[in-house]
Amino acid sequence: xxxxxxxxxxxxxxxxxxxxxxxxxxxxxxxxxxxxxxxxxxxxxxxxxxxxxxxxxxxxxxxxxxxxxxxxxxxxxxxxxxxxxxxxxxxxxxxxxxxxxxxxxxxxxxxxxxxxxxxxxxxxxxxxxxxxxxxxxxxxxxxxxxx
Amino acid sequence: xxxxxxxxxxxxxxxxxxxxxxxxxxxxxxxxxxxxxxxxxxxxxxxxxxxxxxxxxxxxxxxxxxxxxxxxxxxxxxxxxxxxxxxxxxxxxxxxxxxxxxxxxxxxxxxxxxxxxxxxxxxxxxxxxxxxxxxxxxxxxxxxxxxxxxxxxxxxxxxxxx
Numbered sequence: 358x359x360x361x362x363x364x365x366x367x368x369x370x371x372x373x374x375x376x377x378x379x380x381x382x383x384x385x386x387x388x389x390x391x392x393x394x395x396x397x398x399x400x401x402x403x404x405x406x407x408x409x410x411x412x413x414x415x416x417x418x419x420x421x422x423x424x425x426x427x428x429x430x431x432x433x434x435x436x437x438x439x440x441x442x443x444x445x446x447x448x449x450x451x452x453x454x455x456x457x458x459x460x461x462x463x464x465x466x467x468x469x470x471x472x473x474x475x476x477x478x479x480x481x482x483x484x485x486x487x488x489x490x491x492x493x494x495x496x497x498x499x500x501x502x503x504x
Numbered sequence: 505x506x507x508x509x510x511x512x513x514x515x516x517x518x519x520x521x522x523x524x525x526x527x528x529x530x531x532x533x534x535x536x537x538x539x540x541x542x543x544x545x546x547x548x549x550x551x552x553x554x555x556x557x558x559x560x561x562x563x564x565x566x567x568x569x570x571x572x573x574x575x576x577x578x579x580x581x582x583x584x585x586x587x588x589x590x591x592x593x594x595x596x597x598x599x600x601x602x603x604x605x606x607x608x609x610x611x612x613x614x615x616x617x618x619x620x621x622x623x624x625x626x627x628x629x630x631x632x633x634x635x636x637x638x639x640x641x642x643x644x645x646x647x648x649x650x651x652x653x654x655x656x657x658x659x660x661x662x663x664x665x666x
């Protein structure tokens with residue numbers, strides 16, 4: 358029994374170390390860049406530029422950076438940006454849903470091509486699903502929950 | 505400059521390391537759990553019970569395993585299985601594309617969800633919304649594909665009748 362459990366536990370631990378090292382490698386530098394951008398008021402410019410679209414999902418303009426990082430790189434890079442933003446539970450949940458649906462698009466659309474789903478279609482379907490989910494949560498679910 | 509370095513250390517490095525520590529606490533047991541599930545073929549047992557979901561998605565029962573694997577372990581594993589199935593010919597083109605759409609929107613639900621929950625997201629809303637979106641978009645695509653297929657089939661038949 359013990360021997361049979363040891364192997365999967367070992368693989369799980371190895372994967373954890375790999376992912377955690379990846380997290381450190383990606384999240385820390387991204388956070389630092391965001392902090393510097395914030396210091397020089399670059400974040401403010403990006404935020405006011407993207408605020409109208411972001412408002413549909415109830416997210417502040419600054420969150421656009423996290424979305425862009427998540428869409429084109431991966432969830433971990435987005436977390437680097439989220440760490441540097443002051444967000445409440447509702448905002449983090451909406452951001453998480455959008456990023457959960459739509460992340461790492463260049464790589465994952467390439468993987469999905471093997472199912473016969475063309476990359477541009479998968480790309481736009483995921484963006485559409487993410488935006489729909491964000492609007493749905495902001496205007497219906499969270500209103501309904503009275504948060 | 506000194507002020508910037510201090511903010512960089514506090515807000516950039518220390519805060520992100522704390523965030524990663526928080527993720528670690530949840531991620532490690534979950535990853536071990538996923539490996540145990542793989543080792544004991546638990547997903548094979550779950551996919552045997554996925555018939556109602558498949559019926560709603562208008563997919564055949566062969567679609568269960570790649571779908572459940574993609575949902576649990578991630579899109580890379582799911583896609584690898586799908587490629588196998590496509591080679592064996594046990595799933596047709598329509599079913600493969602539909603599985604692709606479902607999984608591209610909703611995959612690796614355990615790992616992705618855990619990471620965001622560590623940051624304070626609501627896990628129930630997170631999983632349900634992703635699942636709902638995957639379901640709606642897959643179903644819409646199924647209707648669209650079936651309509652087009654029907655048209656293609658009906659057109660030559662019309663000519664035959666006359």
